[in-house]
Amino acid sequence: MSHAPASAPAPLSALLEAALYCPDLDAAEAFYGGVLGLTRLTRAGDRHVFYRVGGAVLLIFNPAETAKPPSPGALPVPPHGARGPGHLCFAASDAGITLWRQRLEEAGHPIEADFRWPNGARSLYFRDPAGNSIEIAEPRLWFAAGEDG
Amino acid sequence: MSHAPASAPAPLSALLEAALYCPDLDAAEAFYGGVLGLTRLTRAGDRHVFYRVGGAVLLIFNPAETAKPPSPGALPVPPHGARGPGHLCFAASDAGITLWRQRLEEAGHPIEADFRWPNGARSLYFRDPAGNSIEIAEPRLWFAAGEDG
Numbered sequence: 001m002s003h004a005p006a007s008a009p010a011p012l013s014a015l016l017e018a019a020l021y022c023p024d025l026d027a028a029e030a031f032y033g034g035v036l037g038l039t040r041l042t043r044a045g046d047r048h049v050f051y052r053v054g055g056a057v058l059l060i061f062n063p064a065e066t067a068k069p070p071s072p073g074a075l076p077v078p079p080h081g082a083r084g085p086g087h088l089c090f091a092a093s094d095a096g097i098t099l100w101r102q103r104l105e106e107a108g109h110p111i112e113a114d115f116r117w118p119n120g121a122r123s124l125y126f127r128d129p130a131g132n133s134i135e136i137a138e139p140r141l142w143f144a145a146g147e148d149g
Numbered sequence: 150m151s152h153a154p155a156s157a158p159a160p161l162s163a164l165l166e167a168a169l170y171c172p173d174l175d176a177a178e179a180f181y182g183g184v185l186g187l188t189r190l191t192r193a194g195d196r197h198v199f200y201r202v203g204g205a206v207l208l209i210f211n212p213a214e215t216a217k218p219p220s221p222g223a224l225p226v227p228p229h230g231a232r233g234p235g236h237l238c239f240a241a242s243d244a245g246i247t248l249w250r251q252r253l254e255e256a257g258h259p260i261e262a263d264f265r266w267p268n269g270a271r272s273l274y275f276r277d278p279a280g281n282s283i284e285i286a287e288p289r290l291w292f293a294a295g296e297d298g
Contacts, residue, residue, distance in 0.1 A: 005214065009241070009248035012185060013203040016169035016286055017238035021231070036161060048296065054162040056205075056289050058279040059236065067233075078274045080172070082231035083217075088214035091156070099158035110157045113225045127225045133229040135163055142190065142206050 019059040019084050020132050021066075025049050027129035028060045042078045055089065089123075089135035097124045100136050117141055168208040169281050170215075170231050174198050176278035177209045184256045202239065236286035238272075246273045249285050266290055 022028040031048055032038050036052035038058065047065040049084030051058045070077050092100060101111060101124055112133070113125040121141035128134050170178040171278030178198055181187050187207065189202035196214040199208045209271060219226050249262060250273055261282070263272040270290035277283050 007248055007251060009245050009252055012187060012239040012241065012249075012285070014240040014288075015167055015202050015205050015207070015237070016240035016288055016291070017236070017284070018294070019236040027170055036270050038161060049270075050209045052291075055288070055292065056164050057238075060165070060297055061236070062218075063233070068235075077268065078276075080194040080223075080234040080236045080263045082233040082235040084212070084231040084233075085229040086170075086235065087166070087168040087210070088164070088227045089206075090161040091163040092161065096158050096243075100154055103158055112227045115224055117224065126202060127227075133227045135166070138206070139163075139165055142165070143204065148289060149258035 012127060015056050017057045017059050018088055019080075020088055020128065020130070021082050022060050022128065022130035023062055023064060025062055031129050032046060032058070032060060035104065058088070067095070075140075085127075085131045085133055087133045087135070089137050091139045092136045093112045094122050094138055097122050097136050112127070118126060126136060129130065164205050166206045166208050166259050167237055168210060168229075169235050169237055169277065169279070170212045171209050171279035171281070172211055172213060173278060173279065174209065174211055180258075184253065184258060201254070207237070234276075234280045234282055236282045236284070238286050240288045241255060243271050245286055246271050246285050246287070248272060272291045 025046060032051055034038050041050040041052050043049040046062055048061045049118055063083060067079050067081035104111060104126055109126060116122050121138040123135050123137040125133060125135050132149050174195060182189050190199040190201050192198040194209055197210045212232060216228050216230035218228050218250055253260060253275055258275060260275055265271050270287040272284050272286040274282060274284050
């Protein structure tokens with residue numbers, strides 16, 4: 001028997017968008033579209049470029065543009081815009097991480113770290129063109145097998 | 150017939166972690182754990198608090214701590230730490246967004262925007278305690294029905 005009110009919302013169970021900030025969107029495209037091979041959803045001038053990552057969207061924003069309040073008559077999208085290195089992590093298998101490390105090295109892209117956590121999960125770290133710390137890690141870092149759905 | 154080399158990695162098809170920065174982790178816990186009801190995975194002192202969101206993890210970091218290089222002998226986790234308002238978006242249905250709006254209003258939490266995009270998808274916006282722009286939106290903002298898996 002539940003004591004939650006009938007109007008209680010269902011738990012938030014999925015991320016739809018994650019954001020990073022890169023002042024140079026052309027450099028961001030060369031990296032996220034070129035080196036990482038993500039599928040671009042849209043680019044809006046010097047404001048943003050968005051990529052699909054499975055059922056979610058990676059938003060790359062130029063903070064100089066997104067910090068501006070919406071124009072009169074435009075949709076009231078709240079301004080935002082962080083500065084300094086952020087963080088994002090993609091999921092991949094151990095074998096996949098090995099292949100991504102090879103891909104990055106072939107592209108001349110520096111690897112910053114590649115290690116296993118105490119529970120055995122592997123994490124590979126590198127920087128995007130804005131200095132954000134990008135990671136590719138095994139889901140078992142957080143979730144037992146079969147539990148990450 | 151594929152021309153990709155045999156060693157090409159599989160496409161990056163899932164976000165494992167998204168990060169936001171909140172200098173006050175107790176305020177972050179009251180909001181993300183209390184108001185939004187997310188399940189906490191771990192808290193490490195004044196450095197971070199992590200929450201499960203489906204098959205992904207929302208990382209809330211205190212940038213003053215994560216900007217420090219790893220201690221000697223510690224795992225070589227690269228430093229990072231952004232300042233200023235970031236952005237994150239959770240997925241929910243239109244009816245779910247209505248219930249989340251009620252929950253936020255009942256908690257006395259201001260709503261910053263609530264509108265529909267040109268394709269009809271609804272987005273609700275509010276701020277976390279650090280000023281990050283948090284959104285709850287319908288997946289059809291980005292994906293056709295049945296395509297968001």
